Amino acid sequence: MPSPRATPRQKSLTSPHGLNPALQRMDYAVRGELVLRAEALAKRLPGDYPFSRIVYCNIGNPQSVGQKPLTFVRQVVAGLTHPELLKGDLPDDVVHRVEMFLGRSHGIGAYTESKGLPLVRERVAKALRKRDGVSADPDTIFLTNGASEGVKVLLQMIIRGPDDGVMIPIPQYPLYSATLTALQGRIVEYYLNESQGWRLDVNELSNRLRSAREQGVTVRALCVINPGNPTGQVLTRENLVEIVEFCEREGLVILADEVYQKNVYVDEKPFVSFKKVVTELGSSVELASFHSVSKGLFGECGMRGGFLEVVNMEQDALDMIYKTLSVSLCSNIVGQVAIDVMMTPPQPGEESYDLFVKETSDIYESLKRKAGKLSQALNTFKGVSCNPSEGAMYLFPRVDIPQKAVEEAARRGYASADVLYCIELLEATGICTVPGSGFGQAEGTYHFRTTFLPPEDQIDGVVTRMRDFHDKFLVKYS
Ligand SMILES: Cc1ncc(COP(=O)(O)O)c(C=O)c1O
Numbered sequence: 202m203p204s205p206r207a208t209p210r211q212k213s214l215t216s217p218h219g220l221n222p223a224l225q226r227m228d229y230a231v232r233g234e235l236v237l238r239a240e241a242l243a244k245r246l247p248g249d250y251p252f253s254r255i256v257y258c259n260i261g262n263p264q265s266v267g268q269k270p271l272t273f274v275r276q277v278v279a280g281l282t283h284p285e286l287l288k289g290d291l292p293d294d295v296v297h298r299v300e301m302f303l304g305r306s307h308g309i310g311a312y313t314e315s316k317g318l319p320l321v322r323e324r325v326a327k328a329l330r331k332r333d334g335v336s337a338d339p340d341t342i343f344l345t346n347g348a349s350e351g352v353k354v355l356l357q358m359i360i361r362g363p364d365d366g367v368m369i370p371i372p373q374y375p376l377y378s379a380t381l382t383a384l385q386g387r388i389v390e391y392y393l394n395e396s397q398g399w400r401l402d403v404n405e406l407s408n409r410l411r412s413a414r415e416q417g418v419t420v421r422a423l424c425v426i427n428p429g430n431p432t433g434q435v436l437t438r439e440n441l442v443e444i445v446e447f448c449e450r451e452g453l454v455i456l457a458d459e460v461y462q463k464n465v466y467v468d469e470k471p472f473v474s475f476k477k478v479v480t481e482l483g484s485s486v487e488l489a490s491f492h493s494v495s496k497g498l499f500g501e502c503g504m505r506g507g508f509l510e511v512v513n514m515e516q517d518a519l520d521m522i523y524k525t526l527s528v529s530l531c532s533n534i535v536g537q538v539a540i541d542v543m544m545t546p547p548q549p550g551e552e553s554y555d556l557f558v559k560e561t562s563d564i565y566e567s568l569k570r571k572a573g574k575l576s577q578a579l580n581t582f583k584g585v586s587c588n589p590s591e592g593a594m595y596l597f598p599r600v601d602i603p604q605k606a607v608e609e610a611a612r613r614g615y616a617s618a619d620v621l622y623c624i625e626l627l628e629a630t631g632i633c634t635v636p637g638s639g640f641g642q643a644e645g646t647y648h649f650r651t652t653f654l655p656p657e658d659q660i661d662g663v664v665t666r667m668r669d670f671h672d673k674f675l676v677k678y679s
Pocket residue numbers: 261346347348349350374376426430458460492493494495502505506507
């Protein structure tokens with residue numbers, strides 16, 4: 202006789218309230234509905250569409266749209282992965298770098314210290330001293346899986362309960378809103394001023410902080426993205442000083458997202474790090490800054506290399522970052538090595554130097570040309586205005602969407618009329634962008650975010666197809 206079985210219990214995750222509601226509420230537009238539609242559409246191509254492929258302008262993932270990897274970083278990673286290659290004809294400086302790593306690690310197949318290899322942290326500190334002209338301590342540097350991991354660790358530390366909040370820019374990169382939602386912390390929005398080139402105004406910070414406090418939020422940190430995503434503005438040193446002084450006065454931690462520090466296209470606004478300003482002012486403000494190999498001129502998004510540097514934090518805080526990172530043992534070693542190469546590239550006189558300079562300047566000059574070309578073109582579209590991209594990899598044009606389109610979007614249940622705009626743009630042209638509503642925007646305004654990463658010879662085609670679509674959209678909903 203088979204033994205009687207107990208009545209099965211309802212499955213845990215499929216029960217009506219089985220999933221974490223905070224994660225259900227969490228949204229990440231950059232990989233959201235538009236991308237899913239684009240992927241579905243790609244599978245139907247070539248079909249009955251006026252285009253033969255999807256142009257992915259939705260995400261800052263340069264190598265996915267044709268950017269070539271830099272030779273030096275790939276050679277170092279190759280040599281480390283398979284040291285037999287060192288017997289071949291790799292350049293001397295590659296061999297030297299690989300031997301240095303092999304001599305001070307157990308190779309890429311072994312876990313490292315949870316903060317990352319001491320060798321890399323020492324060399325990052327040295328490179329930061331050179332960048333900023335102020336001291337840097339390897340013990341305050343933590344290597345992470347991309348900048349994202351560092352941001353998440355800091356936000357986890359900061360949000361202690363449901364009344365704690367963090368100020369984030371609007372528009373923002375949705376890593377911040379998504380993580381804060383998941384942590385059930387409070388999002389305190391501050392708006393960048395679009396009519397002044399997405400300026401970060403300290404009066405706006407003050408007003409938003411005051412009103413958040415009046416509503417019972419314990420505001421603990423301010424996040425600044427410089428250069429901005431999706432907005433592309435670069436902050437001046439004067440602006441950084443004001444922000445540091447504001448945070449010091451108000452007791453806020455600064456979370457400085459500086460992953461686009463090498464993507465600055467305007468000579469009059471060189472990148473200045475928060476670390477430099479905090480140190481030069483002698484400020485006691487607590488700061489965490491984030492950097493990554495995904496952006497800049499490396500574009501090695503898949504290597505997941507990042508680091509965070511903290512300043513003015515007590516040992517308790519450093520210990521907690523360490524403990525949190527140690528739960529996942531260590532960041533991946535390829536990413537750690539890529540960070541080393543990015544922070545200390547080949548130097549003059551070394552064998553790889555000329556090629557490295559050529560490859561990086563080609564990428565930089567091309568990004569700069571594409572940024573200018575696309576923003577100038579967008580500004581000639583009827584009802585579109587677009588601040589130029591001073592930095593980063595994106596444009597965030599504002600679009601006057603006709604009332605009928607607003608009504609149609611509402612009828613279809615879209616979160617905003619720019620969702621309708623981006624869906625129709627995708628379906629008419631194959632160009633995949635992200636609706637402005639995914640980043641946040643001032644009430645009653647509509648935007649979309651586009652990268653300017655596709656190869657230069659595709660940019661003219663992108664502009665023509667966008668313009669054609671835009672004109673038809675206006676007629677359709679007039
Ligand atoms: C402003 C900003 N911060 C952080 C990240 C995350 O980068 P990573 O690939 O290093 O995790 C991105 C990625 O697009 C970004 O735009």
